[in-house]
Amino acid sequence: MRMFTVFQFLSGRSIPAALRYDDEDDDVMSPMTRCSRPAVPGWTADRMPSQEGRTFVVTGATSGLGLVTAQELAARGGRVLLAVRDIARGEAVASSLRHAHADAQVEVHQVDLLDLGSIRRAADRMAEEAAVDVLINNAGIASVGHAVTPQGSETHLMANHFGHFALTALLEPALRRASAPRVVTVTSYMHERGDLDLEDLAWLRRRYTPLAAYSASKLANAVFGVELARRERTSPRPITSVLAHPGYSNTPMQRKGNGPTGAAMRLSGNLFGQDAEMGALPQLFAATETGLEAGAYIGPDGRGGRSGYPHRAALSSDAQDPALGRRLWERSEEITGIRWPSV
Numbered sequence: 001m002r003m004f005t006v007f008q009f010l011s012g013r014s015i016p017a018a019l020r021y022d023d024e025d026d027d028v029m030s031p032m033t034r035c036s037r038p039a040v041p042g043w044t045a046d047r048m049p050s051q052e053g054r055t056f057v058v059t060g061a062t063s064g065l066g067l068v069t070a071q072e073l074a075a076r077g078g079r080v081l082l083a084v085r086d087i088a089r090g091e092a093v094a095s096s097l098r099h100a101h102a103d104a105q106v107e108v109h110q111v112d113l114l115d116l117g118s119i120r121r122a123a124d125r126m127a128e129e130a131a132v133d134v135l136i137n138n139a140g141i142a143s144v145g146h147a148v149t150p151q152g153s154e155t156h157l158m159a160n161h162f163g164h165f166a167l168t169a170l171l172e173p174a175l176r177r178a179s180a181p182r183v184v185t186v187t188s189y190m191h192e193r194g195d196l197d198l199e200d201l202a203w204l205r206r207r208y209t210p211l212a213a214y215s216a217s218k219l220a221n222a223v224f225g226v227e228l229a230r231r232e233r234t235s236p237r238p239i240t241s242v243l244a245h246p247g248y249s250n251t252p253m254q255r256k257g258n259g260p261t262g263a264a265m266r267l268s269g270n271l272f273g274q275d276a277e278m279g280a281l282p283q284l285f286a287a288t289e290t291g292l293e294a295g296a297y298i299g300p301d302g303r304g305g306r307s308g309y310p311h312r313a314a315l316s317s318d319a320q321d322p323a324l325g326r327r328l329w330e331r332s333e334e335i336t337g338i339r340w341p342s343v
Contacts, residue, residue, distance in 0.1 A: 157216060
């Protein structure tokens, strides 16, 4: 068995042996299978059309990819609802957006994705909108120690997937009122490494590592995005479900981890990560480009999908497994107590 490192997998580069800390087979590190054709060659936010008259909900909008996403949407006239855990930081972001754009339409809603009560309260308030055109499920946590929520889920899975599942289901009526509603699920190239065990959501029967739990939660994101697209195909008024991943981006989430995993993420992010402005491009493209088909997956076009401009990427076979999609949907309804409304 050869030495495999968090550093090497995250950055897509080899490193000196002195920085390696964990044993894994690195034959699983095949670069992401990608379509060779860019979505739009060299697409940047400057090419985004006006978003006037459209309402966006962006989770995790106080820093990193979510902050850049909110800034770009507000700059182009979109009405942006900042769904954030820290209300004070959210208000500071809203204030900065109004200062930068005098006519910016920005509201702050407190949403803790680990708290179903918080999600319900926020969804009730946001449901008062005439319509929600786009929901961008961006927020996420990484590199936290093992903990289990009252619902019986490990925390990465609860915050990154189950919380977003609940918010999406509760906002379904507001989305359905839009003329061309869309849900953007932000996953990661690390979903390819995820092992989603729906009979051990709390990670009590497996060896827990923060990286493995994070990867599993990102696989859940991908499976959910695909399953939502599959279910909506039969709707007379479909919500378009699309997916995006930011590549390897140097954001505050990369710098919060503890222990060897956190140290490796910070070091590799500083050396090799692209900035949040580039990392946010795939989800901005996914949220605003007209004509995207349900189930489209947008990621960077660079080596291994780690960096670059938006293009159409390919999901893992697990992410596209219909049986896994059905089972995850059922478990999501069980864990959250929230059922997707009948159309």
